Amino acid sequence: MERPKNGAHVLHGQSFVSVTQLDTDGIASLFAIADKMKAMVKRDGSCDLLKGRILANIFYEPSTRTMCSFAAAMLRLGGQVIPVNESSSSAQKGETLSDTIRCLECYADVLVLRHPIKGSAAEAAAAASKPVINAGDGTGEHPTQALLDLYTMQSELGRLEGLTITCLGDLKNGRTVHSLVQLCARYGMRVHLVSPASLRLPADVLRAAAKGANGWSLYEEHQSLDGPLRQSDVLYVTRVQKERFASADEYDAVKDAFIVSAETMQQAPANMIVLHPLPRVNEIAVEVDDDPRAVYFRQMENGMYVRMALLAALLDGDVFARLG
């Protein structure tokens, strides 16, 4: 993928529904924009790149941090934000998603959509004439989360190719991990999967990842972090929820194997980083927060830079030239 001659990103004018829309060049150029955004925010706080543009932040289910992250991203680019909490309004009057989108796009230049039903982002993108960004569609994708996870690895470790990542926790229900595993495959990462037997990564996610893989291999580990921990560049932690288990006994039997403590960190490599999509409950002990390898709050901050990059890429046809 060549950078378009006119200075636009490949996503310019498009909706962004799935990470499959980006190849590694598209991701690399997006991350290059994100780096510039980060430097700009540290230096100036905000800029005027998207002055006069409006983002509609449409959430059919609450997600404080994703909503805030997109809002902050747009505001720091000089744009404006209209929050739309749809749970209590037109949807109750029986309006279709397509109609709601066609109405809201009358007011905005870009639409961010969080919706509980898989496929709704694609449906919205098809209805809209303005760019739609998928901010999570149920068991579907949450592509900006996957990108910010990847961006954090690159920022912290300086590369993506050939890394070894260990995913820990509930790998069955974690949409975040599903998208991430598929991205990691493209970079030839080694992926270790550590989960309770009943919460393993679904077979179809594995198959999809394998299809796009660049010479990678999977190690599935049951109920023990011990082996993969020592080989990991990245430990990606997700929550193991009690209510996913058939019985409280079953949960109690395994839960301690999925908690990252100071003791866990003692056995981990000195350069390994710990990621978590947040919110966490108790799967990472608070004592770990002060460990320099705990980067999950920086990961959260990176989300803003990646979303700034995405908004600039979608809306500004000359983004590369403008950012210098």
Place this chain on the structure above:
Amino acid sequence: MERPKNGAHVLHGQSFVSVTQLDTDGIASLFAIADKMKAMVKRDGSCDLLKGRILANIFYEPSTRTMCSFAAAMLRLGGQVIPVNESSSSAQKGETLSDTIRCLECYADVLVLRHPIKGSAAEAAAAASKPVINAGDGTGEHPTQALLDLYTMQSELGRLEGLTITCLGDLKNGRTVHSLVQLCARYGMRVHLVSPASLRLPADVLRAAAKGANGWSLYEEHQSLDGPLRQSDVLYVTRVQKERFASADEYDAVKDAFIVSAETMQQAPANMIVLHPLPRVNEIAVEVDDDPRAVYFRQMENGMYVRMALLAALLDGDVFARLG
């Protein structure tokens, strides 16, 4: 009504509670501003006309699109917006509407009010020293909706005088139609009313319209669009809700007569336009959306331009000079 010498609209500094505050000259000059707003948004996205001004968007009941339309209007004028969802706060503590308004006007330069009780906009306007805009007060008025309906007719058809409009659906409970019929009368439009027998336009709305009428005539049609359809310049569709009928049988017997389909459109004039206040459920088939005569989504967009014009008229004492 002459345009005031100093370049201000007749509504400058006023509250806007009812369409009765505007005569046809006042409407024409407002629509002239709206035309300029539309051109500006298409060209630049936004401007700085109301930079530094704040709109309080006070909603005592949810209405996503009206709230978003006012927010977008203010933002595209360079102003700022504070959303106020009052359902869950001070009203529960027993505060009067007047007190709430007197508090919120301390922070804002203009107040938009949506309230379930008829007369509340006038009450708020009386309490406030800043302009209040009625964004719907129960069974009272929703004057900006009526204006945007009228503006859409003018934009699409080039004129208002002498048009023939057919209002279809529940004409008893539709506040939108009540305001619109009264405005249409002033322009000497012919108005056809097509509704189930139990959902006819109330007699007092007819009487009020007749009082301001400019040589018009009314045709009331029961349960059939067939006659008026072929004579219409405008088909204004509203929803017929099952729960308005005494029995499900009664609803089933009439409902199909109030659905606009591709077949309906085949019998309609080539230049007729279809309006709908939205949201629609099934009263206009989705297949109609692609018909060039279906303008209800542009109607939605026009709402933003009309509200921009209104905000500029209320807040900028030199709006005509500034817009060139």
Place this chain on the structure above:
Amino acid sequence: MERPKNGAHVLHGQSFVSVTQLDTDGIASLFAIADKMKAMVKRDGSCDLLKGRILANIFYEPSTRTMCSFAAAMLRLGGQVIPVNESSSSAQKGETLSDTIRCLECYADVLVLRHPIKGSAAEAAAAASKPVINAGDGTGEHPTQALLDLYTMQSELGRLEGLTITCLGDLKNGRTVHSLVQLCARYGMRVHLVSPASLRLPADVLRAAAKGANGWSLYEEHQSLDGPLRQSDVLYVTRVQKERFASADEYDAVKDAFIVSAETMQQAPANMIVLHPLPRVNEIAVEVDDDPRAVYFRQMENGMYVRMALLAALLDGDVFARLG
């Protein structure tokens, strides 16, 4: 406390959790900024002092006017606001307050926190690396309310030292009065306390006030405003809620003694001012609103100027130089 040489307020870069962080010099310089803010708003509406900065308005319980006041303050300084209603989101997923704060500060430059639990503002300030402003923490403090009350007295009466203030109503549960009484003590005010016997000011609040007192004296009056009214420069009214009493009879027996009417005002000094933290229900009769001594709506407006001053003090290291 000398004004720092570099033009910064003593609170610059700090969190603001309690009025105890400010001595009388710190308050005086904050009020000097507030005076300039008031003049600027009257003249220009807003300025660009905090252009590019973002405030996260985090409310764990609804409080329309406090939320709006902070939002308007930030917007009038040229900054932007992200509203965060936390009741329905991450808190329900079991996240700690510290984690929520560490996430939200990734997006914002300053955090305003309203939380039902005493001590939560201090907890948030400890977790954050950005300034946190306490917008009310349960039975703890609501320090900006106390400051705006004090600022209103100074604005209206020209001084604070040596005033006589009478606090009327429920002095047991009113957080507002607790903070205010402690501030008044520092200025050597005489404080009269008029409340039902069961709703007296708690002893620990009195003790804390006495510790910081500058030669003041307390007069505790039961069930009668008659004596102190005639000596008062300030009458500070709070609500007496029926549900605070053991029985309806008990409430009915005393309630009329805590209502301020036109008759009350006839017996009050000509220069006395009436304050109320609002919302009021019936403890001040509407007929009093037109009395020039009724300043509670101006008090509300002053809240915006004081919060503007605080935001400028926290975020701008050269605020005094910039404001001229």
